[in-house]
Amino acid sequence: MSEAPPRVIKRQVVMADGRYLIFYEFESAPGVVSSDRVVQISQITADRSAEEN
Amino acid sequence: MSELRWNPLLGEWVATATQRQDRTFLPPDDYCPLCPTHPGGFPTEVPESNYDIVVFENRFPSLKTVPNPPTVESSDLYPVRPSQGVCEVVLYSPNHGSSLGQEPVEQIYKLVRVWSDRFRELGALDFVEYVFIFENKGEAIGVTLHHPHGQIYAYPFVPPRIATELKQFTHYQESTGACLLCDVLAEEFQARRRIVAENDSFAAVIPFFARWPYETHIYSKRHFQAITDMSDPEARDLASILKTVLVAFDELFNLSFPYMMVMHQRPVDGLSYDFYHFHVEFYPPLRSANRLKYLAGSEAGAGMFINDTLPEEKAAELRAHVREVVWQAPNSEEHG
Numbered sequence: 001m002s003e004a005p006p007r008v009i010k011r012q013v014v015m016a017d018g019r020y021l022i023f024y025e026f027e028s029a030p031g032v033v034s035s036d037r038v039v040q041i042s043q044i045t046a047d048r049s050a051e052e053n
Numbered sequence: 054m055s056e057l058r059w060n061p062l063l064g065e066w067v068a069t070a071t072q073r074q075d076r077t078f079l080p081p082d083d084y085c086p087l088c089p090t091h092p093g094g095f096p097t098e099v100p101e102s103n104y105d106i107v108v109f110e111n112r113f114p115s116l117k118t119v120p121n122p123p124t125v126e127s128s129d130l131y132p133v134r135p136s137q138g139v140c141e142v143v144l145y146s147p148n149h150g151s152s153l154g155q156e157p158v159e160q161i162y163k164l165v166r167v168w169s170d171r172f173r174e175l176g177a178l179d180f181v182e183y184v185f186i187f188e189n190k191g192e193a194i195g196v197t198l199h200h201p202h203g204q205i206y207a208y209p210f211v212p213p214r215i216a217t218e219l220k221q222f223t224h225y226q227e228s229t230g231a232c233l234l235c236d237v238l239a240e241e242f243q244a245r246r247r248i249v250a251e252n253d254s255f256a257a258v259i260p261f262f263a264r265w266p267y268e269t270h271i272y273s274k275r276h277f278q279a280i281t282d283m284s285d286p287e288a289r290d291l292a293s294i295l296k297t298v299l300v301a302f303d304e305l306f307n308l309s310f311p312y313m314m315v316m317h318q319r320p321v322d323g324l325s326y327d328f329y330h331f332h333v334e335f336y337p338p339l340r341s342a343n344r345l346k347y348l349a350g351s352e353a354g355a356g357m358f359i360n361d362t363l364p365e366e367k368a369a370e371l372r373a374h375v376r377e378v379v380w381q382a383p384n385s386e387e388h389g
């Protein structure tokens with residue numbers, strides 16, 4: 001229980017109807033966005049543990 | 054159509070959200086909109102074949118970042134305002150048949166990290182005054198989708214129940230100089246009869262004043278105001294005690310226990326709430342394996358709950374189902 005917090009990869013996409021959707025992934029590479037309903041992609045990779053604590 | 058209408062009798066806002074009448078209602082498992090989109094399958098809300106934890110804007114929101122103008126005119130007696138805010142859905146797992154209590158504690162810990170990030174991000178929006186993290190679980194609560202998920206509402210005001218708590222905390226601190234919940238926790242540790250479980254950072258208690266038979270509160274032992282104030286060990290301890298409580302719930306009647314889970318934190322309106330104390334509350338509607346506690350006349354009409362049970366006895370029942378939470382080694386974890 002004393003290991004470092006896992007790195008958070010936060011990947012945000014904007015759907016065709018304008019809503020956002022955020023993938024939270026931990027200690028792994030992000031997957032591939034394959035749907036044509038995604039019209040815009042932004043990727044935010046951050047280890048927020050320092051900020052959180 | 055959505056707007057906020059003022060109730061002058063109670064001094065609180067009510068949201069109209071007529072579009073929610075059309076939301077998806079208990080679809081077959083094969084057409085769950087919260088599952089990943091499988092190759093060749095129908096497009097769900099999540100345009101990938103797998104995910105870990107996902108957050109997205111609710112398709113049927115009662116509050117919107119850019120709301121439509123109200124459909125009725127405001128008056129002195131009946132103020133009306135746009136229903137500005139944010140409604141998010143949080144998918145706990147890609148596994149349709151799972152539940153928060155069935156997820157590994159490592160996954161619950163990840164969820165705690167996500168909740169923290171959402172609290173920070175939504176709390177930074179200038180039109181948001183309160184970030185409310187919650188889950189409705191089970192048809193007994195009225196859920197329309199079984200896939201394990203929770204919700205977050207970012208309100209443009211401090212909601213009434215939180216406002217009442219803040220007022221009580223304020224009065225208590227002004228009269229005693231102490232934190233109300235710190236003193237409640239001290240009293241519970243002295244009595245011990247209502248404590249269900251504890252770890253280094255949290256205690257799970259059926260409170261002295263429980264309104265529901267199995268109402269369970271999780272109180273942080275350290276005095277802080279929001280999920281973003283937690284250290285990483287505290288985040289892990291929160292995941293552990295959530296797992297403990299949820300497993301005990303499910304084992305109690307050997308069924309997937311319905312509940313409302315709500316997180317009470319400080320507002321995000323820029324004011325100081327150092328007197329407040331973070332906690333999580335569960336309101337399970339069952340009073341036995343096949344009987345529900347209803348909100349009837351006294352509860353709904355007068356605001357006075359009648360609990361047909363004793364918290365001390367219900368805490369003992371739940372304590373009998375407390376199991377040790379085992380964390381997997383960091384590199385042996387498989388999920389999703």
